[in-house]
Amino acid sequence: MxxxxxxxxxxxxxxxxxxxxxxxxxxxxxxxxxxxxxxxxxxxxxxxxxxxLQSTDANPYLQYTSEPSSTRIYTYEEQQRLDTDSRGFLLFLEHINVLDSSTREMVIDRVMEIETKEFLIIDLKWVVLMVLFNVPGKELAYEQMEELLFEVPEGLLH
The missing domain is CATH 1.10.10 (Arc Repressor Mutant, subunit A)
Incomplete structure (x- = not known):
């Protein structure tokens, strides 16, 4: 899928x-x-x-906000799908304002609906990109995520 x-x-x-x-x-x-x-x-x-999920009426996440000092606690099922690196990446995206609490929840919702045995961080990056593309007003965040996804390290690789 x-x-x-x-x-x-x-x-x-x-x-x-x-x-x-x-x-x-x-x-x-x-x-x-x-x-x-x-x-x-x-x-x-x-x-x-x-x-x-673009529609405010159909999307409970668009009305979801959290305090800056709050911490997202992942369910057991979410932890099974999103490993430590993936959860850390989501937190990183929130800290650099690519995701907010509502778009983070949308990403988690869409990740949990993907039927796959192995879900990698690169897969998460693509889901984030797809979600941001579909949320009005998130064009800058989409561009930032696109840069993160396609950035090529500069310099010599050893």
Whole structure:
């Protein structure tokens, strides 16, 4: 499912393609790209839920704010999906104002809906990028996250 999300984001969103695509047409394109129907519909449902989170009425996270000194406590299931490095990365993103408490919760919500055995920090970075892309007013945060995702270390590598 995550491979499909990546494919869609890179080929439709990131390439500035027309976003108003018929779902059946999109599913046919994904089948032609080699993806299975079950995974396609799971990915499309994941994206639909992400789009629903844009609406203040449908998104409890947009009304969620926390005190700057508060700490997010992760559930056991969240800890199983998001390892220490991933949780630390989310905290880092909050400290540099790429994420706020509501977008962090949206990211965690979307991460927990991804069906995968192994979830890596690079996967988390892509989910953050997808969430920020879909939240109005987060264009600067999206650009910062894009830089973090695609930054290439300078200098000689040993």
């Amino acid at each position: 995550f491979d499909i999300l990546m494919y869609l984001f890179e080929n439709l969103v990131h390439n500035q393609s027309e976003m108003m695509v018929d779902q059946d047409e999109l599913a046919d394109e994904l089948v032609r790209a080699g993806f299975h129907h079950d995974e396609i519909y799971k990915a499309l449902a994941w994206l639909e839920k992400l789009c629903e």
